[in-house]
Amino acid sequence: MAKVVTDVVCPFCGTLCDDIAITVTDDGKDIIDCQNACAIGSEKFLKLSSSHGHERVTRPRKRQPDGSYKEITYDEAIEYTAQMLAKAKKTLWYGWASTSCEAMAVGHKVAEKAGTMVDNCATVCHGSSLLAIQDVGVPSCTLGEVKNRADRIIFWGCNPAHAHPRHMSRYSIFPRGFFTTKGHKGRKIICVDCRYTDTAKCADEFIQVDQSYDYELLDAFRTVARGHDIPDFVGGVPKEKIVKAVETLKEGRFGVIFFGMGMTHTLGRNHNVDIAINFTRDMNDYTKFSIVAMRGHWNVTGSGQVLSWQYGFPYCVDLTRRTHARYQPGDTSSVDLLRRKEVDACICIASDIGAHFPIEATRHMAQIPSVCIDPHINLTTEISDVHIPVALVGVEVEGCAYRMDNVPMRCRKVIDPLEGMLTDEELLERIYVRLCEIMGDA
């Protein structure tokens, strides 16, 4: 016999689908089946199934002089981490995007005590969006407003068909909502991208912009919306196409722009987001308009939230002064800190420096004392001095996470953690206790 856990929140992407049904064995130790999730989400759950044949690392490992790994106890790993934090002049503590807000709160307590840098995945992702919002604000809405009201949708530089697979069916293109009873038929979809993506295939209008001409094209949108003339081609897009798109948007009752890395990491970066937001502001003079960032990791938004309510900044937080927090992206951002070899220790938690950072940055990380706290083996665990595996939040541990529209969701525990494995929260609490002992004010 088996039992089904319903209303499970999927800990994969910022869409945070919360209608997943997981079939587990009666003893609550193994996953048998996963329903409703997308291909990626299913993999996240089923990977833990014993039938999947996936080998988990269940105890901390320490790298030996010959490069091999040797199993150590949690106590030894905690000792190593606490000593490293106490000794280092400036530790970089990066990641956080795949753990719970509860764990972050404990982690920040440790970071404040030790005086480290604290940064999350926004630093290589939507950090530019955060900078733009700090300049011009953001008129936004929850995804349910999109579902119930929106009749004009723009996907700009994002590809939910691959990155947020259920976004289109749950929120943006297909669902029938309260005022959107016709579903897909009642919506006009515009996709702006430099490539013809699978999302573009679902759009009524595909606008192929020359690579890194997003700013110019958005400027043209604003200019046309305000009733001025534009050149015949902007960013490779013919004038008629731009004029028609803006007319379509103005005719709508409720429009939304979803944007992704294609806007935040092409030339112009935060300036692209800035002008997209200003276009949204302008459009509110004609109709109702919102803009939503397609946040990637399932709880990267949550990391920004917890850092903000504790220190007032969403990422790139410098706690090394011990009396107050500093924030200066470019100066206190992870990649820059590593590239300038400014940090002398590194903890990577619930994320993957090895997979996401430029090689110079990763190389410095591999050369300094480092700890990786992650349930799985990933590129960072393989270059860290110590790998501390933990239970998987959202599958083996419950906890709070924030959706891309900042709606908090309670992730569920589906199965028991493997025997003797610590959760992020427990591990960090124990590091805190040990650190206080070492620093002499327990």
Add this chain to the structure above:
Amino acid sequence: MSEFLIKNGHVFDVVSGVKGDKKDIAIKDGKIVDKVSSKAKTIDATGKTVMAGALDIHAHVAGPKVNLGRWFRPEDKWFRGEMRGGIRKQASRMEQGFSIPSVFRTGYSYARMGYTFVMEAAMPPLYARHVHEEIHDTPIIDEAALPVFGNNWFVMEYLKEKDIEKTAAYTSWLMKMTKGYGIKVVNPGGTEAWGWGLNCLGINDEVPYFDITPADITKGLIETNEFLGLPHSVHIHPNSLGDPGNSPVTLDTMKLASGYKAKNKFGREQVLHMTHLQFHSYGGSGWGDFCSASRDIMDYVNKHPEITFDTGNVTLDETTTMTADGPFEHHLCALNHLKWCNVDVELETGSGVVPFIYSPNVFPCAVQWAVGLELALLAKDPMRTMITTDHPNAGPFTRYPRVFKWLMYKKTRDEQMAAFKNSGKVADATILNELDREITLYELSQMTRAAPAKALGLGSMCGGLAVGMNAEVAIYNIDPAKMPTNPDDIETIFSNAAYLFKDGEIVVQDGQIVSEPAKKTFWVDAKTPESKQVTRDVREKFLRYYTVTQANYEVPDSYAPHPYVIETTANV
């Protein structure tokens, strides 16, 4: 638990009826008691003022829009005095931010001022978990949160049918789901209209699609509130906030409450709490002839015991406005052209955030400053008058002591009035110069302690020093016999309590945090007969219109590890 004896202080407490006389206060096991044993620690309060711990009835201190304000305004941390020698870290955690302080600074600053309870003024139900996560992380002070109801689809649909029992069943369910304290109404109908870029400016404007008016929503929710017998009344931010000439809308809104009687077992007498009344007491037809209408408003308030209000005093600072009144924030950003955030929340509400500079050089800002003070000075009943800054909308809560100073010393008001760039024009547009009243320490203890406690239905346990009440005691370095000659001392003294006792323990001494005991989260479990129809409607709306499932909507108990749950029974 420890015992304390506070000796020889000048006690100001309306509950035990002491007006500055010397009286000893004994504390044991977290309560005020008759006497304590000889083991009790004695605190010498000779030449000092003793009051109950203060309560803030309306502040935005936790939740999505507060946090949005924090992170989208790094400048709120950079260019402020705190970074130039003020408090950064004094207790266990770093303190950051000025107009929208971090949770740590929020808890510590309130405690240093002698506050022990704060009501988070607007909780979007869908974001309730976020509000409670922040409340959980805010040290020391007890907190509660008011969920917003005034633009909720369920409420509008039930009230269109004039069905109070269903509205009550839904309200009861939602308060339980969100661990909420009472019924908050923000720009009734207007924020829903903002879903389409529209607004409701008067109480009879129709809400698009829902075929109901702000007046229907307000009256219906007052009836619901009294049907449920909640400790607090409907807490309303009326339509047309901040508009010149909005006082008729405010009067119309207050008239909706006449004829209703408070039905509750908590000693609350009002049926409508008018919040940040300053923003709703304007005359004129535009910014040119903008003027105070505080006299009209207060004439009405003074005659109507069913109304309580808080002031919403402008403090002349750079601050961050944030409200569930989405259309207002859009309007404000069109006025000051600063950055604008908006968050519309499915089926429930919306919100906006815009930075704002209340400059003494700008005529309307100076008028707003005067209006807020006029309201408190014109108020005849201090037990229905509460001092707030609608933190952070009219100014940060850390400026309360400055507001106290203005209220207590006419000469400081005159000095400020004379210092305005347009002082003559401001004086003509306001009546502040005519008001000689100076608020006494006893009146202050009512406006900041007993009045909010009573209005929130907490009068039997908070806001007073009678035997049996919670041992929340603030001691200030003021000798009532020798009031400070320099009014600025008032500000320093009220910013730095000599002592603050919370739950019978010392948390502040000489303006410093000395301990950080567990805080409580208050919420109300309003029991009412279940309605099968409402249960079905809730299920239906979650299946079809929400983007979270019903099972994932509730705020779990773990978010409020030290709850104080008030149970009520419906007046069926």
